[in-house]
Amino acid sequence: MRRMYHRGQVEWPSMSDRKERIEAFYRFLWPFLAADKSEYAYLDEAPGGRPASEFLGEIPARRGIGAGSRLVDVGCGKGKQLVELGKRLGCDLIGVDPLEQNLELAAERVWKESLQQRVTLRKGSIEKLPLEDASVDFVWCLDMFNHVEDIEGAIAECARVLKPGGSMMNCSAVGSDLLEPREARRVTDRLGINLDTLSQERMAAAFQAVGLxxxxxxxxxxxxSPFLEVFDDDMARHALRFGKMRRSRSRMTARLGQEAFDILSAYDEWNIFLLLGKTTYGVWVLERVRSHSQQEEEAGSPPGSRPPPPGT
Ligand SMILES: C[S@@+](CC[C@H](N)C(=O)[O-])C[C@H]1O[C@@H](n2cnc3c(N)ncnc32)[C@H](O)[C@@H]1O
Known part of the structure; x- marks a missing residue:
């Protein structure tokens, strides 16, 4: 039985345990470093997966979206996905973003792709979508939800604009147990990210509470995971730049200015979190459940004339 010393929450190994660990460490390390690299080539193998644009782009079609459907891209940014979805699905699209500068760039892209007949751009935010109740078949939220302040209100708003039986996709960052609260706060504050949106449990509960x-x-x-994203070696660039910037902080600050230095450091660190497994991206595919009376109406019988379906 191993003895452990407790200092606060942390378990410290006893002296004899530490000696065993040091021995185990070097027993592994020295032969590993001395071995021919080819013996361990499998450590550099790619973990598999597909580009996110590919597997995310398939979701609306899988949920029945096509010509004649209406999809809203909430937080559409510069309109990259909006245009790709428009070309892939042939549906009508609404791009919503709170920033005028983003909408202008999105408009340019829409024109360039000659999609202006099927794409409308509207200024607005997820907390108050510029859309009628039950007016869209699909709500698409890609990499925007971490900026949301009122999690439950925003999700309720998505449910409001969805037709009964309509679907939603949300892809946003969630934290793992490796993410320390202090480092998380430092980075998220600078990037305008709401720390609470990193809770997978809170997001799941909020979806279910509004019938999604x-x-x-x-x-x-x-x-x-069905949504495993291909490993991009380019992610390591964030780590390298972060390290270099920290070693020549005064030179870099003089060139960039303090604010830009802080933003870029936080942005690199945010991406390093993903590399280290402190965060990941959660992909939720959701359906707005039809109420019992809606199911009856669709079946053509007057409300209340049939028993509720099991499990409702
Ligand atoms: C990281 S960008 C993602 C843009 C785009 N969805 C993409 O994946 O390329 C985040 C976007 O969310 C928008 N955004 C921030 N807060 C928002 C809010 N409360 N409601 C809607 N969009 C918001 C920003 O303006 C920005 O365009």
């Missing part, structure tokens, strides 16, 4: 059933959930980094 979770049809699929997976992360972009977990082995075996």
């Amino acid at each position: 059933r979770i049809v699929e959930y997976g992360t972009t980094t977990d082995e075996g």
Whole structure:
């Protein structure tokens, strides 16, 4: 039985345990460093997966979206996905973003792709979508939800604009147990990210509370996830730049200015979190459940004339 010393929450190994660990460490390390690299080539193998644009782009079609459907891209930014979805699905699209500068760039892209007949751009935010109740078939939220202040209110708003039976996709960052609260706060503050949105449990509860059933959930980094994203070696660039910037802080600050230095450091660190498994991206595919009376109406019988379906 191993003895452990407790200092606060942390378990410290005893002297004899530490000696065993040091021995185990070098027993592994020296032969590992001395071995021919080819013996360990498998350590550099790519973990698999697909580009996110590919597997996320398939979701609306899988949920029945096509010509004649209406999709809203909430937080559409510069309109990259909006245009790609428009070309892929042939549906009508609404791009919503709170920033005028983003909408202008999105408009340019829409014109360039000659999609202006099917794409409308509107200034607005997820907390108050510029859309009628039950007016869209699909709500698309990609990499925007971490900026949301009122989690439950925003999700309720998405449910409001969805037609009964309509679907939603949300892809946003969630934290793992490796993420320390202090480092998380430092980085998220600077990037305008609401720390609470990193709670997978809180997000899931908020979806379910407004009648958005979770049809699929997976992360972009977990082995075996249907949404496993291909590993991009370019992510390491964030780590290298972060390290270089910290070593020549005064030179870099003089060139960039303090604010830009702080933003870029936080942005690099945010991406390093993903590399280290402190965060991942959660992908939720959701369906707005039809109420019992809506199901009756669709079936053509007057409300209340049939018993409720099991499980409602
Ligand atoms: C990281 S960008 C993602 C843009 C785009 N969805 C993409 O994946 O390329 C985040 C976007 O969310 C928008 N945004 C921030 N807060 C928002 C809010 N409360 N409601 C809607 N969009 C918001 C920003 O203006 C920005 O365009």
